[in-house]
Amino acid sequence: MRLDSVEPRIGAFVHIARDAAIAAAAESDARWCSGQPLSPIDGMPIGIKDIIETEDMPTGQGSPLWAGFETRRDSASVQALRDAGCIILGKTVTTEYAASEPLMPARNPHDPARTAGGSSAGSAAAVGAGILPAALGSQVVGSTLRPASYCGCVGYKPTYGALNRGGSFDHLTQSCVGVLAATPDDAWAVAMAIASRVGGDPGYPGLDGPLTIPPAIAPRRLAFLETAGWPKASEGARAAMAGARKRLAELGITVVSRGDSPAIETFERTIAEAGPVTFQIGDWEWRWPLGSYARRDGLSEPLRRRLASGMAMTAADYRRALRRRQEIRDEYAQAATSFDGFVLLGATGAAPVGLSWTGDPAINVPASLLGTPAISLPLLSDEGMPLGLQIIGRSDQDAALMAIADWVWHHYASDH
C-alpha cells in the first residue's frame, strides 16, 4: 500500500481512518459487483483538508488550539462524497487556520527537503505522491493552485460559491472548496459529486455540468498573463513558460500577451492589485474568529499581526476594498470575452527548499480575487521539480474551462 511506504516520508495526514476505509471499500466493491454504484467515483479514496468537518475524525485546523476537536458532523462536501460512495481515508495537513503558518508542515513528495506548499499542503502532497487520486482543499489566496503546482498534481479552484462550504472552518469571502487530483477527469468528477448532491454555497447557483468531465475542446485563443507574480518568478519558471507558449503555438493556439494587446496591458496593470486588495479584504474578515482565538495562547505571531492589521481598519475601508474588487471583476469579465481563457504559471517556481515557508502565492491570487475558476496542470518543471501551467476561465463557466484544460492535458505531451 503506497500509503504505508510514502506517508512516513512526507507526513501528509494528521488522521487516517484505516478501518473505516477498508470497510467502506468493501461496501463499494459490493455495489460495483451488483452493478449499483452510487456514482461514477464510487469507491474513490479521498483525503480531506483538516479545516473541513468529518463526523468520524477530529478537525484540528492546523492549530494546537483545536487539536482533537470533534465537530460531530460531516461538512456538506464530505456528506456528499460519502453519499457518492467515496472512501474518506483521512484528514490532511493544513497550515494554521488555512492561512500562512505551517505549524505542522507536510513535505513535498518529489523532494522531502522542500515544502508541499500551503495551505492545502497535505492534500496536494498525498495526491502528488500517488497515495490518493483526489483530495479536498480550499483556496482564499493561493491555497489549492500553489501546492498543486509544487506537488505535481492537478489543482482545481472552482468559481466562487460553486461548491458548498457548509461545515468548514472556512469563512472568508474569497474562499472556496478546491480539488487536488491526479487528472482533470478526477478533479471534475469529485467536484460534480459534491455539487450535484449539496449544491454550491447557499444562494449561489452551484457548479453546473455533466457528472463526468465534458468533452475536450481545443482552445483557439488564450491570453498570457504575467500578474504581479512574474517579476518574482524564477529563471527556470520563466523559461518553462516560454517553452509552454511555444508548445501551445505548435498546437495551433494563439497566445496573446501584454505586448500584443493594449487591452491585456490595461488589465495587467489592474490585476497587479490582486494581492493588496485580497489581503485588505482578508484582514477585516479575520477580525472574527481571530479576535476570539487571540484571547487564548496558541495563536501564531503572524496571525496576531494579521488581526492587528484588521483591527486598524474601518468598516468603510472594507467596503472600499469590496468595491475595488467588484470593479476588477467587471474589468476582467469584459476582457475575458475576447479569449477562451488566460494562461499563466501555476506558481512562481519550484517548491522552495525548507519547511518553514509555504511559498509565494502572487501568481495564484488573481483567480481568487476574480472569483473565477482556475486549474493548474502539472505540465512544466523547474529545478527538476514539478511546475503547473495555470488556466483561468470565466465565472460560472467551469465546464468550459475544464473542456479546454482537458484538451491541453491530453495534447501537451502526447503530440510532442
Place this chain on the structure above:
Amino acid sequence: MRLDSVEPRIGAFVHIARDAAIAAAAESDARWCSGQPLSPIDGMPIGIKDIIETEDMPTGQGSPLWAGFETRRDSASVQALRDAGCIILGKTVTTEYAASEPLMPARNPHDPARTAGGSSAGSAAAVGAGILPAALGSQVVGSTLRPASYCGCVGYKPTYGALNRGGSFDHLTQSCVGVLAATPDDAWAVAMAIASRVGGDPGYPGLDGPLTIPPAIAPRRLAFLETAGWPKASEGARAAMAGARKRLAELGITVVSRGDSPAIETFERTIAEAGPVTFQIGDWEWRWPLGSYARRDGLSEPLRRRLASGMAMTAADYRRALRRRQEIRDEYAQAATSFDGFVLLGATGAAPVGLSWTGDPAINVPASLLGTPAISLPLLSDEGMPLGLQIIGRSDQDAALMAIADWVWHHYASDH
C-alpha cells in the same frame, strides 16, 4: 431579580452563566465609574439564541442530538458584544435547528398557556418578560418578527448579510442575525455594536450608521401590505390593523393600499409567492446538514419530511427558485421608491394557545424573501395579547427604516 421570579414560569433559557454575568457586570460598573465604557451598551445583559456559538456555554440547537455540545469559541456576534462590554447572560430556547419544531418550548410571558413563537422563542420571551433589554435571534422565514409580535417586544431583522453570522448554526441563504429588544434604541445599538466590530457576512457591506439610533424622522407615505398573511389574520388582528391605519392617518401619514394603487395591487400578487419560494429554496439548502443528521436518531419527523422534499428537488429547481426570488426583489426595489416604507401586521394574530405550534409565519416571510430590513413594534393587541406593527424598509437602508420606526414608536401612543 426578575430572572428568578419570571424564568421558572416561562422557560426562556437553556443555560444561564450566572457567575460569569455577575463578574462581567462588576467589570462594566468599574469601566463606567472610571469614565471608560467600551460602548454605549457596555453592561447591557444579553441573551443568545442557542444556535449561536458561545465559548463558555454549550450550543444545543434545540435538538437532543446536540445537547451539551461545546464549540470552544464565540460567534462573531458574541465576540463583538463581549468586546462592547455586554454581559452574555445565557443561551435562549430555540426550536429544533431554528426550524419549526419546538422540542423544548418556551412559554409566552403574557400568558404561559400560549407559545412564545419561534424560532427565536426564548430570546423574545426573555425580552418580553422584562428579564433582558435585548437578545439575539435569527430569521430565515419569520423567526425574529413573529415571536417579537407574540411576546410584546421589538423585533429587528436587518438587511440580509448586514450582521456577521460567523460561528452560528445558521446556514440558509435567507437567514440573518435578528435582535429582540425592549425598544428600537436598544435594538439598533446592539446591532451596531456587532456591525462596527465584526461587520456583516463576509463579502457584504454590513450594517452602516451611527452607533446609537439615528434621529427619528416622520414618515410621509407608507404602503399597507396584506401579503398572503392577511386572509389568515384573526378578526382581532384585522381590527387592530384598521385602528393602526386610522392612527397613522391622524399622525399625518398617508397610507396607500392595493385598492388605491395598481402598483401595490401588482406587488401584492407577486409577494403572495413569498412563502412557496422561500420554502423551495430552504428545502434544497437543508439537504446539508440534514442529510448527515438523518443518519442518526433524534431528527424530528417534520424535518425528515423537509429533507425528503429537498431530496426530491434538482439543482435546476433550486436555480429557478433563486431566479424567481431575484425577480421579486427587483420588483420590490422598484415599488419601494414611491414609499417611505411598507406597513403590515407583525403576525397574523395573538400568540396561539398551546406549546406544540409556534404560529403562522405567513406575514413575516415577505421581508425574509426580500432580504430587506424589517421591524415589529409592540403597538397593537389581539385577544388581550401583544401584537406587532411591522414596517419593512429598503435593503441596506436600515438606518432610514429605524428613523421612521422610532418616530412611530414615540408618537403612536403619546400624541393620542
